[in-house]
Amino acid sequence: MKRILENAKPNGEEHRGRDAGRPGERRTNAVPTQALPKLMLLVSVVPRAKADLYLTLIQGFSVNLQLSLAAEGTASGETLRLLGLSDAEKAVIFSVIRQDIAEEALRYLEEKFRTLKNGKGIAFTVPMSSVIGVAVYRFLSNSGKGGVR
Amino acid sequence: MKKQELQAIFCIVNAGFSDAAMEAAKRMGAQGGTxxxxxxxxxxxxxxxxxxxxxxxxxxVLILIPGKLKEDILHALYREVGPNTPGQGIAFSLPVDRAVGLTFAEESPEETEKEE
Structure with a gap:
């Protein structure tokens, strides 16, 4: 049976699985656990022409799984002009990223949105609550065997 | 980096109803969507x-909005493109942890308190 890995508590409190004893209770057969890094879903909306560039940039933050979808912006012509955007063709990139790296990635993206010509976009992170499968978690978090961090 | 509470609204509608969804959201204060x-x-x-x-x-339709607009926008989407309309839409919101690249004006906590 696959194990459901729930994300670690925000304050770094040790995760207590379903088989973990109550607080204060002596735990037998307990597997030593340590706080697992939380996973976040990083959503980036970028110009379609720059999608491959942003995919490569985000991959540099220990991101192993990304999905890129073609999309269209809905901002009116006037708004587009005010924002300095030329077209409504967008790409939405969904990336699974570790929480401890997410902030650094967002800051990096913010800088790229500001400095890259025709590279304006938005990015935000949404917390993920669970993931099933140890191998899947290791893959998504780029930890354990083969992980760079 | 945005510190104010943001929500990401996902509205799934029949093809051709994204404009109606976006119009409903914009009437309630949304700025744009994807x-x-x-x-x-x-x-x-x-x-x-x-x-x-x-x-x-x-x-x-993916719309990023300030948290205080969430209820109004979700209700508007339900009314205009909800399950009982030809749009047959469903809408839900997810909490945004952090966001970058947004263009709508940042509000300081003092300003938010004054508005309330």
Whole structure:
């Protein structure tokens, strides 16, 4: 049976699985656990022409799984002009990223949105609550065997 | 980096109703959104049994909004493109942890308190 890995508590409190004893209770057969890094879903909306560039940039933050979808912006012509955007063709990139790296990635993206010509976009992170499968978690978090961090 | 509470609204509607969804959201204060094309997967057996055809062509409207607009926008989407309308839409919101690249004016906590 696959194990459901729930994300670690925000304050770094040790995760207590379903088989973990109550607080204060002596735990037998307990597997030593340590706080697992939380996973976040990083959503980036970028110009379609720059999608491959942003995919490569985000991959540099220990991101192993990304999905890129073609999309269209809905901002009116006037708004587009005010924002300095030329077209409504967008790409939405969904990336699974570790929480401890997410902030650094967002800051990096913010800088790229500001400095890259025709590279304006938005990015935000949404917390993920669970993931099933140890191998899947290791893959998504780029930890354990083969992980760079 | 945005510190104010933000919500990401996902509204899944039949193809062709993303404009109606976006208009409803904009009336309630949303600034813009992104439309993704998608394919719905209905229960084919139920479709045959009830002789109802569910259009598999869908559009997902992704809208990033300040948290205080969430209720108004979700209600507007329900009214305009909800399950009881031709848009047959469903909408839900997810909490945004952090966001970058947004253009709508940042509000300081003092300003937010004054408005309330």
């Amino acid at each position: 439309v993704l094309h998608a394919r719905g997967t209905a229960n084919t057996e139920a479709e045959k049994r009830f002789r109802v055809a569910v259009s598999p062509e869908k559009e997902i």
